[in-house]
Amino acid sequence: MTQVLCVAGARPNFMKIAPVMAALAEAGIAAQLLHTGQHYDAAMSDSFFADLGIPRPDHHLEVGSGSHAVQTAEVMKRFEPVLESVQPQAVLVVGDVNSTIACALVAAKRGVRVIHVEAGLRSYDRSMPEEINRVLTDQISDLLFTTERSALANLQREGIDPARVEFVGNVMIDTLYRNLEHAVPSVRTLGATLAQYAVLTLHRPSNVDDAPTLAALLDVVGEINRTLPVVMPLHPRTRGNIERFGFTAKLDGLHILPPVGYLEMLGLMRDAKLVLTDSGGIQEETTALGVPCLTLRENTERPITLDEGTNTLVGPHPEAIRRAFAEILAGGGKAGRIPEYWDGRAAMRIAYKLKDWLPMPKGVHALSDTRIV
Template sequence: MINITLVAGARPNFMKIAPIIHAIQKKQNEGKPIFYRLVHTGQHYDKKMSGDFFEQLNIPEPDANLGGGGGTQAEQTAAIMVAFEKELMDHKPDLVIVVGDVTSTLACSIAAKKLVIDVAHVEGGIRSGDLSMPEEINRMVTDSITDHFFTTSEIANTNLRKLGFSEDQIHFVGNTMIDTLMANMDRFRSPEGEIFEKIKPKEYFVMTMHRPANVDQEEKLKEMIEAIVKGTRGLPIIFPVHPRTAKNLQNMGINHETLHMTEPLSYLEFNYLVKHAKGVITDSGGITEEASVMNVPCITLRDNTERAETIELGTNELIGTDPKKLPPYLEKVMNGGWKSYKGIPLWDGKTSDRIVDKIIQLYSN
């Protein structure tokens, strides 16, 4: 019997965990003795995370919610470690699976290894090289104590080999986010609201911005949004944003006729918009993966990326955080001259099956 604890702490984690749960359930239906507990650390909580979110991804409510949200990074890490240690002592698994690069990933990896429990890192080995990003610290520390890596790219494999990990620890399986994307694409639905009734396919942009380098400097943020508004030539820009951030933007006088600030959207609604957009402007990592696979032009407002394969083989371009660099890229999108998706190896919707097959191979007695 193989017992697994699956850890998720933030909304993107559940998109990465959901297909693993489905792959485990499939094996259970085949009579394989593999069981899981789903632990939500409580790192992030919003209304989109409860109820409809689990329903949309077709996953059960977590077996435990550790309530580890709030406070500074250190306070959050400590709270999650304390709560997760107790969880593991009460329900000791053979393997803890962590995903991505959030605080929960780091905290739960440390707690598990201190109790001499194996850790597998889904998305192990990716690097931005930017130590100012908390996520990069989380990746580095988690990988340093991980037993098995489930990787998304040959780039990640190379990073892990350079760190001295052996081939039998590195399992190139693909990207579970793409499993979720492909499993749900025919279920995408338009959000409700006046603006969404007016926009036409391939005649609007989707924008997300949350990183300090882009949103913390008032004048730079104004300049960036003005460059985006000008470069999109009157096309609507859909900008899902936290209400507090929206208020701050309005207080700064950022208010353009074509810029439509909306509340955060559900997974199925947001990806509906991305799929039908003329282009995406973002400083997120995960969105670059989804946009690439859906063959939607993607402009990333960052100086580095941990997902280089989306640039080499996807539809993503990394342009930095200087608003002056934006116009020629928007021009290329507007004129239809953007590159097309070339196909990223193993991003085929079957990653989670490969992960679960490998776990059964590794942990069957």
């Protein structure tokens, strides 16, 4: 009997599901893995599964690309017969991508318990599709695992019973610690030795779909590159818009890479003097690595990286970016510290909670007092 059907669909999910699958196996919990195929680059998807030691999916929906509505609907349509066939005790979803809300909705409507890993994170920006996914997934989840203590207050403001919530730490950091010694040295990824460099990742629609915003960001990055070489793994969406807007010349002088695998990216971040990003997960990874991070967004759903970590919120504003960059050059940037329970054991805390919780009838949320520290 399958106790837990675990769902992954896009690149951010893979780093979160890897330690969870390993911990469930170690705890003796029967689990199956479903890949929705939301991340439709088969080669990159396969590389992440290989790098992270994720078992081959038991089910693959092969959904592919589409608008948010089309993709969410297609996941729901293809997921339902799998759920009916497997009949798990619970469905476990991670993060905030379309696959997360789609599979959670199907499970909840069919009376199957939903477990949400990385619950309670809020940017309070409803223009972000991920924020809608987070809020709705948390509302229909039976058990919510959080990465930071402040997430509980977010959930309580939305009327969620604290008995459904358990603070376990950050599974993304489990994956980082587990793979750090296997990270590909930056010199191998770059094919050259750079004494110091910055890493840039850029993919959010608010930054790359608007021509003036993208132009301003590329211009200020070009300025930074004259002082500190900038390495940019180029997201396909970003590359397409750069070409469409006629901005290709703005990449001159930057160290442009194709999309890289997890171990290559981990090595690039570990060895960097600075990371500039609009990614949520990279804000967490740089905090764990102790590398200064400038987040090119107006807000973040990961405030702990600002309050305790190495992250600084600068938005897509050239002057703020210049000022923060100058401060890093002058003083090295925020030192930060490792947040509570970002210790590589979050997935095991999840697994041991589930051993106590899964036999309970649906609707009973009381958790064991066992603490895995």
